[in-house]
Amino acid sequence: MYKLLLCTRYLRTRYIALASIVSVMLGVATMIVVNSVMAGFGTEMRDRIKGILSDIVVETHSLDGVNDLDAHQALIQKAAGQYIDGMAATVEIYGMLSFQYAGQWITRPVTLIGIDPESKSKVGPLVDYLQSYHSVMDNAGVKQPAERSKDIMPSWELTEASAAYRKEWSERQRWFQEQLRQQETRPHANGDQPANEDPFGQANADFPAVQAEATTPGQLLPGRLYMGMGLVSFHHKNEETGVMETEMMARPGDDVKISTITAGRPPEPAHFNATIVDVFKSGMSEYDSSLVFCNLEYLQKVRGMVDPASGSRAFTSIQIKLKDYHDADEVVERLRAVFPAGMYSIRTWEQKQGPLLAAVEVESAILNVLLFLIIAVAGFGILAIFFMIVVEKTRDIGILKSLGASRQGVMSIFLSYGLSLGMVGSGVGTMAGLLFVYYINEIEGLITWVTGHKVFDERIYYFPSIPTHVDPFMVMWVSVGAMLIAVLASILPARRAASLQPVRALRYE
Amino acid sequence: MTLTIQRPSASARETVPLKKPQIAAVAIEKAYRKGQMQVPVLHGVDISVSKGEFVSIVGQSGSGKSTLMHLLGLLDTPDVGEVLLDGQRIDDLPARTRDELRNRVFGFVFQFYHLLPELNLVENVLAPLMIRHSVWGYWARRREFQDRAKEIINTVGLGHRLSHRPSELSGGEMQRAAIARSLVARPQILLADEPTGNLDNSTGREILDLLHRLNEQEQLTVLMVTHDQAVAAQAHHIVRLSEGRIERVAHAA
Numbered sequence A: 001m002y003k004l005l006l007c008t009r010y011l012r013t014r015y016i017a018l019a020s021i022v023s024v025m026l027g028v029a030t031m032i033v034v035n036s037v038m039a040g041f042g043t044e045m046r047d048r049i050k051g052i053l054s055d056i057v058v059e060t061h062s063l064d065g066v067n068d069l070d071a072h073q074a075l076i077q078k079a080a081g082q083y084i085d086g087m088a089a090t091v092e093i094y095g096m097l098s099f100q101y102a103g104q105w106i107t108r109p110v111t112l113i114g115i116d117p118e119s120k121s122k123v124g125p126l127v128d129y130l131q132s133y134h135s136v137m138d139n140a141g142v143k144q145p146a147e148r149s150k151d152i153m154p155s156w157e158l159t160e161a162s163a164a165y166r167k168e169w170s171e172r173q174r175w176f177q178e179q180l181r182q183q184e185t186r187p188h189a190n191g192d193q194p195a196n197e198d199p200f201g202q203a204n205a206d207f208p209a210v211q212a213e214a215t216t217p218g219q220l221l222p223g224r225l226y227m228g229m230g231l232v233s234f235h236h237k238n239e240e241t242g243v244m245e246t247e248m249m250a251r252p253g254d255d256v257k258i259s260t261i262t263a264g265r266p267p268e269p270a271h272f273n274a275t276i277v278d279v280f281k282s283g284m285s286e287y288d289s290s291l292v293f294c295n296l297e298y299l300q301k302v303r304g305m306v307d308p309a310s311g312s313r314a315f316t317s318i319q320i321k322l323k324d325y326h327d328a329d330e331v332v333e334r335l336r337a338v339f340p341a342g343m344y345s346i347r348t349w350e351q352k353q354g355p356l357l358a359a360v361e362v363e364s365a366i367l368n369v370l371l372f373l374i375i376a377v378a379g380f381g382i383l384a385i386f387f388m389i390v391v392e393k394t395r396d397i398g399i400l401k402s403l404g405a406s407r408q409g410v411m412s413i414f415l416s417y418g419l420s421l422g423m424v425g426s427g428v429g430t431m432a433g434l435l436f437v438y439y440i441n442e443i444e445g446l447i448t449w450v451t452g453h454k455v456f457d458e459r460i461y462y463f464p465s466i467p468t469h470v471d472p473f474m475v476m477w478v479s480v481g482a483m484l485i486a487v488l489a490s491i492l493p494a495r496r497a498a499s500l501q502p503v504r505a506l507r508y509e
Numbered sequence B: 001m002t003l004t005i006q007r008p009s010a011s012a013r014e015t016v017p018l019k020k021p022q023i024a025a026v027a028i029e030k031a032y033r034k035g036q037m038q039v040p041v042l043h044g045v046d047i048s049v050s051k052g053e054f055v056s057i058v059g060q061s062g063s064g065k066s067t068l069m070h071l072l073g074l075l076d077t078p079d080v081g082e083v084l085l086d087g088q089r090i091d092d093l094p095a096r097t098r099d100e101l102r103n104r105v106f107g108f109v110f111q112f113y114h115l116l117p118e119l120n121l122v123e124n125v126l127a128p129l130m131i132r133h134s135v136w137g138y139w140a141r142r143r144e145f146q147d148r149a150k151e152i153i154n155t156v157g158l159g160h161r162l163s164h165r166p167s168e169l170s171g172g173e174m175q176r177a178a179i180a181r182s183l184v185a186r187p188q189i190l191l192a193d194e195p196t197g198n199l200d201n202s203t204g205r206e207i208l209d210l211l212h213r214l215n216e217q218e219q220l221t222v223l224m225v226t227h228d229q230a231v232a233a234q235a236h237h238i239v240r241l242s243e244g245r246i247e248r249v250a251h252a253a
Helices: A002-013 A016-050 A069-083 A117-123 A160-188 A296-302 A325-338 A354-392 A394-402 A407-438 A440-451 A472-498 A502-507 B065-072 B095-104 B121-132 B135-140 B142-155 B171-184 B201-217
Strands: A056-060 A084-101 A104-115 A136-138 A141-144 A223-228 A233-237 A244-248 A255-261 A269-280 A291-295 A317-322 A344-348 B021-034 B037-050 B054-059 B080-085 B106-109 B189-193 B221-226 B237-242 B245-251
Touching: A002 A407, A016 A354, A016 A407, A016 A472, A056 A325, A069 A084, A069 A317, A069 A325, A084 A117, A084 A296, A104 A117, A104 A255, A104 A296, A117 A317, A223 A255, A223 A296, A269 A291, A269 A296, A291 A296, A317 A325, A325 A344, A354 A394, A354 A407, A354 A472, A394 A407, A394 A502, A394 B095, A407 A440, A407 A472, B021 B065, B021 B221, B037 B065, B037 B080, B037 B221, B037 B245, B054 B065, B054 B201, B065 B189, B065 B221, B095 B106, B095 B121, B106 B171, B121 B142, B121 B171, B135 B142, B142 B171, B171 B201, B189 B201, B201 B221
Parallel strands: A104 A291, A223 A269, B054 B221, B054 B237, B106 B189, B189 B221
Antiparallel strands: A056 A317, A056 A344, A084 A104, A084 A255, A084 A317, A136 A141, A223 A291, A233 A244, A255 A269, B021 B037, B021 B080, B237 B245
16 A cells, blocks of 8 residues: 555656656657657558559569560469459550750650450559649649549540640641741742741740641640640749649640550660650659550550451559459469469568568558657666655655565665656647657648748648558557566666665765 | 573562563674674663563663664664563564564654655554555555544644644654554554654653653553663663663662
8 A cells, every 4th residue: 555655646746757758758759749749651652652562463574575465464374363353454664754944855755555444444453643633733623623523434535624724826837837847838939949847847836845746726635645744844942932832744635755665676766756644643753754655555556566368465463452452462473373483473561562561561560669769768768767756765665664664665665656647648648749740740830930941842742631550559569568668677776775784874964 | 681691680580581572582682784883782781671661771871782672672683682472572573573562562663754645644543553464454444544643643742733744743743643643553552662752841741741651551661772861861771882782770769
């Protein structure tokens, strides 16, 4: 009984112990905040890394691809049909993208992925990333509502607004070309030279994009693209308002040039013009600044992947969506048994992005170790303060012993004192940490406002706000760990207190 | 009171115990270690006290009187010799048992009161009972204990100060609180180490009167260490210690 009473009294009267509580508290709060934010980033990262990838990808090693999609799909169905939800064939190839912006040609290396939007959206979240399905936000709020509703299947058609835009510039361009032709033909009216030059070859810098092959204004080219956001936009700071703005260099409705190689031997360069139909933003800057989705049939045609005799089309990979991702390893095993390893690589998306995911995990593990060391430091603080308190309480310990308190009794006073400090510290720390996590974006806003420096820059992460994810088990482990450390740190001082001889404790005044 | 050492008085042959001693020390030696040096404090002291006796131990500073009392009260262990309680050796008992004996048999009163500063008066007085009983045992009987404590506090005349902290009490009040604390566990033997040493004369007298009253009414055995002759003279017997030996035993008036 006296143990409880004294323990609570010490808790209420020893303010120095608050210092150690505060350090435990801060440690716990930091750990919870950092873990939650890391977990938030982790899940968000996983979502984004997964992004356009499907659960399992069967790829050919050769970029030339293989023929006979139906046979492959039948084989896959036979091997692991019961697990599979959907499949989509794609063609992947590297290429160069070039388009005109502000009077110069901009060239970017890209990965071209030929897809069929309908089957692709069955194996992975495509609609979620296409900008025409999202409302345009700016700092003031919704600037422009979404142009398409989510239940419309993605297609290679322009939205109304983009179509109008395309129509407008192509008409203007036509008119301009008309003028140009008249200017050119007038001097030739004398019959010196026929106008045999391709008038489209002299693209004027004033035109928004490449020369249109289309003849009717607003008509789309046969090549259609979903363009990665990062490829066709850049951020800049508005000097007047100081707000970060995204400037589009090419928009849906514009035309761009794509250069790639054919599938033949030797590979020959292949160029084609294509219309941007939509822009996607997955949030993974790696994808957003390198991927260009193209209509599969056209890409196959351009790359010469259509067998002229049979008309069968080659593909380079089959993306598979599973009913339950937990079966992924099983399915991979089965497919590997069917497809020869020398020709195909069969991987889950996690295996495909293994190093990146592993990096995130290692990062968070190291951070956890470091943060736990902080709490351990707090533990040493408790140790030191407890030693002080034991020295200060030497006389009282002597009194208790003279009144018949046992060694164990005295020890348990200090152990339970340590435990209650740990409990208070980790309790308050947990509360503080959870509150911090809950209001993290408000806090970020406040810090930004105070320092005038943007703490969380969405340009880097593409997240509109700081993502957090509170794992109850993590919170439990952190708080239990902190309590444990507090108890461990109080063992030594408690032992010392217990081993004090009552007489020696009482004798000196 | 019986003595096994030679009495300086004429009745030297009265070595046969008149009463069975309640607490006794036999040939006790104790030395403290100061670095490499052994500092002997007691060289073979024998003393025995019967139930209901009031004995004062006097001597100069460093004569070992406090040490003797601590040894009798099991606050310390002798190097040589035995401490007997009702004829049974108690100094070599296991620590747990000695803790138990300190709690149940002995009551201590110190010169510097030694109250716990975090607890108020009632809680201080109740401390021995809290130590004796487990949380549940104490909780179940807390009313009874509270009443007992208040009764004892009233006996020592502090009924109006129940919820005061030690720092809010005067020296005499603190010493009376300490006596109340030593009595709450209903001890058989009260060991008082200079109970009046820090108090002015009139307060000291009150404390002594209180001890006498307890000795007479409750048949409580009292052993009191003091260096004040006038205080010592009020006891039944006076044991004089000098340089770790019993110099003289006198029957007080």
